[in-house]
Amino acid sequence: MATAGDAGIRLQILEKMILSRRFEDQITELAEEQGRLPGMQILATGQEAAVAAVLALQDDDVIVTNHRSHAHILARGADPNTLMAEIMGKESGVNHGKSGTLHLIVPEVNVLMTSTVVGAAPPLAAGAAFAQQYTESGAITAVFFGDGAAAEGSVHEAMNLAGVWKLPLLFICENNCWAGAQSYQEHCSVGNIASRAGSYGMPGDLVNGNDADDVLKTARDLAARCREGKGPALMELATYRMHGHGEFDKQHYVDPEELKEWAARDPLTMYRKRLTEEGVATAEQIESMEQEAARIVEEAVRFAEESPYPAPEAVLDHVWAEARATR
Secondary structure, three states, X not given: OOOHHHHHHHHHHHHHHHHHHHHHHHHHHHHOOOOOOOOOOOOOOOOHHHHHHHHOOOOOOEEEEEOOOHHHHHHHOOOHHHHHHHHOOOOOOOOOOOOHHHOOOEHHHOEEEEEOOOOOHHXXXXXXHHHHHHOOOOOOEEEEEEOOHHHOHXXXXXXXXXXXXXXXXXXXXXXXXXXXXXXXXXHOOOOOHHHHHHHHOOOEEEEEOOOHHHHHHHHHHHHHHHHOOOOOEEEXXXXXXXXXXXXXXXXXXXXXXXXXXXXXXXXXXXHHHHHHHOOOOOHHHHHHXXXXXXXXXXXXXXXXXXXXXXXXHHOOOOOOOOOOOOO
16 A cells, blocks of 8 residues: 655645546536536546546556546646636637547647547557557556446457557556446446456456555556556456536436445545545645645636637648657
8 A cells, every 4th residue: 555655646646636626526517507618528526536547657658538537637737727628619728629528638648538439448548558569668558448338349359459469558447336327237247347357368456446545556556567568457446426427417316325325435535534644744735735726727717718719710620630650
């Protein structure tokens, strides 16, 4: 688990978790106001401990993520201003207002892509990992997907290929117990997704997905294995989706007692408490992080609202990237 030498990275994890929660709480507020936030908004509220998996990576590693991507991308170091502008469809956004929240790409921090197509990310991540292996870059790829995606054939094909070719690919399944409005128990025939790893010749670890220290340790260990040329690995984060599938979804199908039980295991609340009790962070430090996150998010909204929408004549700009030789 975490050691005395991990104090710095644990503080970074807490800071990113606080920022992610504040950023998404703001999106929830904006989504309820007609006209301020276009399109469907899908959040990862309650799953912020996954931030630790991102911070376990090196700067030259690549991440491929899914439709609950804001925490991953903020943890990777994306600019909150241009991220919010993209979510609001503005020209100053990371993708010039053309991707919205569901297809975010931030190449400057090695976020290769976000896919809202369930199960589409792992095959593309296998391609990125193959490129890393072929060019002997020493970097790895980490791909995030949900328990619903884990049932898609494309995910199994990607795992099989990664196992056969020993790709430097870390599969990270955030099992939040819900695939749309269908519970995990209704669509998964085995007790946990991590147990499937053995079928593809890779290790599979099930961790407490609401415990950032547990996530950090496992991600570090498995990423190191991938980096050493030993092939892919799978980690499953057992967590919970505290909001609906989208902000339109009021979760009428969820037992209120179940929500209450998981709220008591809120990853951010637990991590604040643990770091305070262990003397890693003071109450004053945490309050300062909260105030700074509020300031950053307020500035991001102001930046986005003052930015123009893309011009109609620019609709075909930035659609294709120029190919480049890597070897």
